[in-house]
Amino acid sequence: MKMTPLHQEFVLHFGEMGSRWGINRTVGQIYALLFLSSAPLNADQITEALGISRSNTSMGLKELQSWGLVLRKHLPGDRKEHFTTPDDLWLIVRTLIEERKKREIDPTLSKLRELEMQGPGGDDYAEARIAELREMIEMMTEFYDDMARLETEKLVRLMTYGSRLAGLIDKVGGYLPSTKS
Amino acid sequence: MKMTPLHQEFVLHFGEMGSRWGINRTVGQIYALLFLSSAPLNADQITEALGISRSNTSMGLKELQSWGLVLRKHLPGDRKEHFTTPDDLWLIVRTLIEERKKREIDPTLSKLRELEMQGPGGDDYAEARIAELREMIEMMTEFYDDMARLETEKLVRLMTYGSRLAGLIDKVGGYLPSTKS
DNA sequence: TCTCAGTTTCAGTAATTACTGAAAATTCGG
DNA sequence: CCGAATTTTCAGTAATTACTGAAACTGAGA
Structure with missing residues (x-):
């Protein structure tokens, strides 16, 4: 060897x-x-x-x-x-991302929810900051879940589309709520 | 304190x-x-x-x-x-991703390119594997770069759009090359 | 320019993490 | 079900990483 x-x-x-x-x-x-x-x-x-x-x-x-x-x-x-190792590189990347999310993000998301459960304790700033962080992580993980569900072929199409995606969304119409919470 | x-x-x-x-x-x-x-x-x-x-x-x-x-x-x-810490959570997340990419991905991308430069050495499988990995990382980092360039408002819009993005792309038309290399 | 509150550096030490060899456990052909 | 081949576990040790206190450095005000 x-x-x-x-x-x-x-x-x-x-x-x-x-x-x-x-x-x-x-x-x-x-x-x-x-x-x-x-x-x-x-x-x-x-x-x-x-x-x-x-x-x-x-x-x-x-x-x-x-x-x-x-x-x-x-x-x-x-x-x-x-x-x-698996032959399929996409499978490898999907696995990697999923596992890192599981180890590095999910425990924190749980903890943030747990802290919010404990109810208001008087520190408005800290509580708002925690809520904001939780919302942000939720948005990103939900997006990730959506993407992870797509077949590889669509994912490649989407990624190659790159920055033009933004324009595309604009065209379809913005019925969505505004950015600031 | x-x-x-x-x-x-x-x-x-x-x-x-x-x-x-x-x-x-x-x-x-x-x-x-x-x-x-x-x-x-x-x-x-x-x-x-x-x-x-x-x-x-x-x-x-x-x-x-x-x-x-x-x-x-x-x-x-x-x-x-x-x-x-910066007030803007999006800025924080952007920084985090950028820095982790810099530390965890960029050095490997450079190394892969360097290895390919050294030209064929007889191990076709290994060389193909390295090329494939390099291409994959390039695709993902290019997509990331595109996304990182968008203003936050558009990014939020895009992420909230989630899985419907795939359908959107389908509609616009698939002029792109097929997945398999 | 000197002083001193404040900050950084760094050599030594503590704590953690990685690695090894030997022993225990498992697996499978007979 | 036995026994050799193989794998896993684990206590001890090596290597690495984190932390501390003391000394060196910095820079603003007198």
Whole structure:
């Protein structure tokens, strides 16, 4: 399992970026390795290619599977588990966004609602600020949900349409309430 | 500088979420405190409210300013520096997204382009995978750039339009190339 | 220009997170 | 159901990151 220079640089980059992406170095490297590999790899191959311990590989794969970014694959005639990334890049991106939303946004949205439930406590400014933040997050997550429901083909069409979208909306007519709450 | 229960819970939550958001606990707490405060606070007030060291406050504020999430504010008649978060939540969100893109996506886009520059090295699968990833990131960042350029009012209109956008595009006509590359 | 309130820097230390090897658990062919 | 192959868990340790106090620096008023 010797890596080509291309693999090496890619794997190293994902390792470095890992900490910024909220995963650790080896998890990033494992993902990178699987991403570039046309055939599924088993844990020993990953362990050897990255020069890490077998247990570290096991933990890394576990985390990546919990994210839905890596899939187990049984190869016939081999007792060992093998692993891949999904072929479809769009699926990967959808998964990534969904998981990050789940971990980074949803808990805060819940907390904000919970705080509002506790009713007014006298600090009008803080309460308004919290309500405003909650509304903003709701608007963005609802938009995200709508977009996530679209098939990829429509999503691509929409994204390629880019800034012209705004003009389009103008034309259709603005029956919507104004911006400021 | 005693915090109300509302402040406390909010600050604590931001502290806990900090690590998921790629900042540390105290940076999250400082931000939370400033976010809920109607008047700008000085470093000593922050230090006392959070029970952290003066130097920690200084470093946290420095980081938040580098993100553009916290602004210095000189109060007349007081020699101390004061700090606030921008009033406009949309501005805050725009800043957040822009900065995270800068830190988490742009370096990878550069790296991918760099790897492609190095020319074919024989691993067709890996090279195709990298090219596909680069194209995907380009499409998404270009879309983001388009959206970021819109005034907030239009952005709100667009987001509220949600899933109906897809139908809209259909109607206007699909002159665009098909999805699969 | 000197003073001093205020701020930043930084070396040392504490706290957290990542990684390892060994042992326990699981899985599957026989 | 047994036993070898494989995977997972976990306590201990290494590496990294966060935090502190003290010292250095800054800049406005006298």
